[in-house]
Amino acid sequence: MAGSFDESGADLELVGVTKRFPGFTAIENLNLTIPAGSFFALLGPSGCGKTTTLRLVAGLEAPTAGRILIGGKEVTATKPHQRPVNTVFQSYALFPHMTVLANVEFGLKRRGIANALALAHEALRLVELDHVASRRPSQLSGGQQQRVALARAVVNRPALLLLDEPLGALDLKLRRQMQLELKSIQGEVGLTFLHVTHDQEEAMTMADTVAVMNKGRIEQMGAPEELYELPRTTFVANFLGQSNLFTGEVVESGSDAVTVDIAGLGIKVPRERAQRHAGEVTIGVRPEKLTLHTRKPDTAAGVNILGPGVIIDASFTGVSTQYLVQVPGLPVITVFAQNMAFGPVAEQGAEVWVSWRVEHGFGLADEPEPEARFAADDDTRTIAVQRRQRLEDELDEA
């Protein structure tokens, strides 16, 4: 490996990977294949195991069970410096005692690559920071440091580039800019990117494939549009954007749609968009797919109608207005209405109906829980896990 670059990105394959820490399991039997050259995002809340997954791939942690393969070669037992993998750390971890240039050259020199200096300058030009090559990292802004960290990793042309929430410390505007830059750099250098983030918008804008992780498992994986339009579980429906979820009994299971009894109304969901076709099911629809009516709309084929309800809150958010509608017997419904005309379409307290096209609904796979929206998190085990996660986060920061 020494002295040469990999030709292109490589596949990453995790086979039955489990990681247990004393007292809790971070990752449970994870199977994952990331094809070469793709931009893959692992999305999840803090403590879901996504950073642990990244550290396992980098070799900074050893799995309790399972195998890790990069480009078809097993690397499970190898040390970090033996893996064709580079990481952009959340904290950047730029060496404070070296210049920016020496930081970027570091990996090349360790591998004995001949024209390290020229390559390092080239990588710095790629992130438009060649003019600060002789400075120390502490003399750069957060965004610049982030780009140096990126250059330091990319310059090695790793088969796999790992990004550990590298944009977390940047402000919103800079983050947007860096997202676009990262995406274009990935296109330019053609590496496989594995990006870990808790920011769903970041994951969706940047990645070809997003895997939503929860409690050490991948809940759902797919293209961003696919995940958003057809979430399969309550967790995905709520973590990736917002959802209106209703639970009811299936009353009719037709050949192209299932009808669910929601507060006495028959709500239809396309059969191929519903995970379960019998018994108690949870169905949902995205807030922006809903239309608000001030008069009861006419019943039509292919349209679901709920109401009447009362607007309990209307908040103007610029592009759209968010309405909260209370329909008796149902959880509060969120509606995003585009601001096509001036002023709110309906006032707070007004009587309204909401409707949506049947093809926009989706049916979830989970067993409905008594409280559909939030899982209980007050058992001792969950508290222990959360406490551990907090401590780890503190340690990470320290």
Next chain:
Amino acid sequence: MAFGAFANTGPDLSAAAPRRRSYVALILLAPGVLYLVATFVAPLVSLVLTSFKEPGGDFEVGEYVYAFRWENYAEAIERFGEIFLRTFGYSLLATVLALVISYPLAYFIGVTLRRFPLWQSLTLILVIAPFFISFLLRTLAWKAVFADEGPVVSFLQSIGVLGPEDYLNGTAFTVIFGLTYNYIPFMTLPIYASLERLDLRYVEAGGDLYAGAGQRFWRIILPLSLPGVVSGTLLTFIPASGDYVNASKDFLGSTNTVMAGNVINDMFFQSFYPLSAAVSILLMVAILIPVIAYVAKSGSEELL
């Protein structure tokens, strides 16, 4: 921790200090400045003046008058030049040995034991514990250990390392051993203070960037702990160069192991004050030159 004082990381407040209030700062500084003048500057001036004195008119022992007798220095160099060389040889060797022993120890306490704070405190106390017993007693204890009929010599004779007529006390070995032993805590604590704050994420990043264990040490861990290493070597080398206990014939040394400190001591108690003062000044200058060169080379404004 108090040891942090060796490694200076405090925020630089000087830029933020309001200029108008500088007289307050002067008043607050006054006790320290006065103390320094009374206990350092005045004795130093007196020492320099003494070093140029010449014997008084009636040639009584210990009678000297102010003069400019630079021959005192010539005499000091001529008579004790070899001892100066020995002093620096011993101190340098003791410093290197102390560094080689202390660095792994400090790394173990500051990094390996980081996840076990109780063990960390306990081992740190063990490093400091010898200070609770008098320095002289501890050195005398080593003299007993290395005694001609003692266990170490008997053992080394039995395995043939030492001949039947050989001994240890009074040799360069015991003096350097004593110096190393006595200054290890001064080496360990500043290095510990540096390593204790070492951010292991840099080490992880080094591993991620293809650096093996050796490269990670030489290129990341050692440079990041360099302030502690510099403080520790200075805190060891400077007092070791002036040490007159370990090399004294009453302790671990003999007439063959005399160091500059012993010469100053002997000359002083034999009432050769100017010569004693001249040796002191020479020793001070001789220490300052390499120390300044060392600090300048090991880099950087951050250390001073």
